[in-house]
Amino acid sequence: MTARIRTRGRRGQDAETAADAPAGAALPTRGLRFLLARRRVLLRLTAWSVLETGQTFLIGYGPARALDEGFLRGRADVGLVWLAVTGLGVLLGAYGTARVYAAVAALVEPLRDLLVERVVTRGVRTGDAGSLSGLTQQVEIARDTFAGLVMVSRSFVFTAAGALAGLFTLAPPLLLIVGPPLIVGMALFAATLRPLARRQETFLVADEALAGDLGTVCPGLRDITATGAEAQIAAGTGERVESELRAARALAHWGVLRVASLTIGGQLPIVLLLAAGPWLLSHGVTAGALVGALAYVTQSLLPALRNLIHGLGTSGSRLTVVLRRLAGKDTGPARPPDTGPGPADATAGHGAPHPAFSLASVTFAYGPASAPVVQDLDLTLPPGAHLAVVGPSGAGKSTLTALVAGLLAPSHGTIRVGGHPVPGPEVAAARVLIPQEAYVFSGTLTENLAYLRPGPVPGEELLAAAEAVGLAPLAERLGGFDARIDPAALSAGERQLIALTRAYLSYAPLALLDEATCHLDPGTEERAERAFAARPGGTLVVVAHRISSARRAGRVLVMDGRSTAYGSHEELMRSSGLYRDLVGSWIPAPARR
Known part of the structure; x- marks a missing residue:
């Protein structure tokens, strides 16, 4: 029969910990401070992006003028000049885009450095099992998604501005055809962002749980095999794999609404422009303007909206969740860095201190068919x-x-430390x-x-x-x-x-x-x-x-x-x-x- 062991000890001290978890609500403020501290980078990014606005404007306006003032009037030279101007605008836009990448890097790399420092500091200080996933995956997710978010958001804003200005310049009625479905598509997409963020967080929690489980299981594979615990360990790990799979599927289901947003906001205007073509032509819209409007939608708005929906829909929700988790999981120092008593000098309230640790009817076996290694063990150890x-x-x-x-x-029983x-x-x-x-x-x-x-x-x-x-x-x-x-x-x-x-x-x-x-x-x-x-x-x-x-x-x-x-x-x-x-x-x- 297994002995039950109880020792009642002298007075001692318990551990003291301090929690200092920053509120997730401070994340937007931190992000704003981060961006304001890099105002010069943002100004440089804006300046180079203006070239893309000019490129977008000329993509529709140039062909429209080439048709209306050149080819349709039998003046091929005028048409070719407008096409050449459009080509020059594309070259200038490409030059600006190349310079945009350097400015984006100046925003992204400092963010990555800050996050790596925070994750490593927390992991070293607390031994947090989620830090491995935080460092190897979540920080890189934050880096890549922040870069993608900046690129697609910037591109959509300047592209949309250039395209809408071009539509208005060509013929204001064109905005009545393109504008409403674009607004509806954007509104539908915006409505999916919060559910996407929740499901992204569920996925990251499942990923951390799986990473922590594998970090414990993999180093002990030899012992698991030696003790016949393969089935038990496989069952636990399999459940975590299934949890992550379920979270990934739930996240993927929201991709349907993203497709609907893209269809309404980017592809429906093409159909409407073609269907309303006769009406537009009868109300003073020229053939060149109609062709220019189709160019704006197909070559500018649709690609920019597609990048925004796929980029912001994935990258934006990931970035929000990851930054909140990386910023919010910090548990602060194990004790305040002062000259007062340390954890070993703290008592639990005003009564008797807790035991250093206690086991109550603890049983453990490495497999369901294995004999218990620890069976029905009671043990109480006093501090000191x-x-x-x-x-x-x-x-x-x-x-x-x-x-x-x-x-x-x-397998059974409870364990307490302090x-x-x-x-x-x-x-x-x-x-x-x-x-x-x-x-x-x-x-x-x-x-x-x-x-x-x-x-x-x-x-x-x-x-x-x-x-x-x-x-x-x-x-x-x-x-x-x-x-x-x-x-x-x-x-x-x-x-x-x-x-x-x-x-x-x-x-x-x-x-x-x-x-x-x-x-x-x-x-x-x-x-x-x-x-x-x-x-x-x-x-x-x-x-x-x-x-x-x-x-x-x-x-x-x-x-x-x-x-x-x-x-x-x-x-x-x-x-x-x-x-x-x-x-x-x-x-x-x-x-x-």
Whole structure:
């Protein structure tokens, strides 16, 4: 029978988090400030776009004059001159369009830089699982769609202005034929923008969920296969794939209304001009003017409207949603950057503090047909405690830390960290998990150590943490904290020291060391563990691989997949045969003489 373990601890401290999520309503104001800060770019963009207006005007006006004043009167030379003027206007318009791209780039690239900085800052600070999708997809969506939005909106405005001015110049009655369906088509299109934005947001939420699921599943494929959990994992991932597919289909259905808008606003005027041709000709509209009107609609208004509907209908809704999500998901720093008490010094209200973490009847198995790795486990650990988790390979030690960290969800039971349910944003800020394979990235040593902090770390604090954990000799050998490091050039133990110091500097009061010191020598391992155990208010859980780690811990949890035992080293030596066997296997063999 599985043991139920409950420990009632002394007073301690709980984690404190601060949420500072900016309101999505501020997005238009931010966008306006962004554009006003680049007034010169906007003026340059407008100036080059004026050439396109002249090009559009001449596309209909030039052929109309060529017919009415030239070819239809037998004056081919006049007709050719007007056609030449039209061709020159097209060349000037093309020159302006080429210059437009440079101005658009001057608007787009600063926006991308701002968004990348925001996403990376949030991901590094909070470990947000959605940051991968934010950086690899959403920022690029924002960049591309903003560029497309500027291009198609600018093109439609100046093209429509040139075409409508040309229609009015040729014959005002032409506006009565072209104007009303264009307005109706635009109104119908505008009515679809809000539903499109909602469905685009649903799609992005589904995409983030799928990206987060794959980010957890893919690194553990070997373990999933080894434990027979393929069906369970495939079912969960398949549901997220289906959710994204449903969201994509719902988004695509609104394309029907976009087609209707284009048909009414861009193609119906062509039919109306042809149908009303006799009436127009009988009311003073010349044949050249009618041909010019058809040129305006087919060569200018229809392509510009098509680009606007397909561009703004997709790009505009995507840009609104993505910017709102990228701006609105920032959860602020894990704690205010002041000199007051940190998260490890905060208490939950005026009563007794919450436990560091608690498990209530927790059961977990890697597959429906697999035996539970953790079964019916109750465990309450007070703040400031030092727990060692021991057991044979496959007993569920790493699974336990993953459950507490929120990387795995229990089949049954509940888990809380600092009084908050797991998983949750408060939990992500209250715990730090250091796995056996330490993560170190190319950059300076300071950048690696400050990875989990919301702002710059003072040099004195870096030095104190390095001295406490045992990193100082390595830091000196690498050339100081500003030295750039190559992860491939570091040993496994050196990478573990960097990851341990990074976790030590974090504000998370609960540290979970999943064999995070296995590549260190016993002396360095002891120094690191004692440093974590001595953090004020900090709670330490160590998956031990040496007997010395278990002896240093105040309490020891023995796991073997079928039963558990809990107590001090001395108590377990008397009561647990498995623990005695583990201790015996850990005793080093006598040195040979």
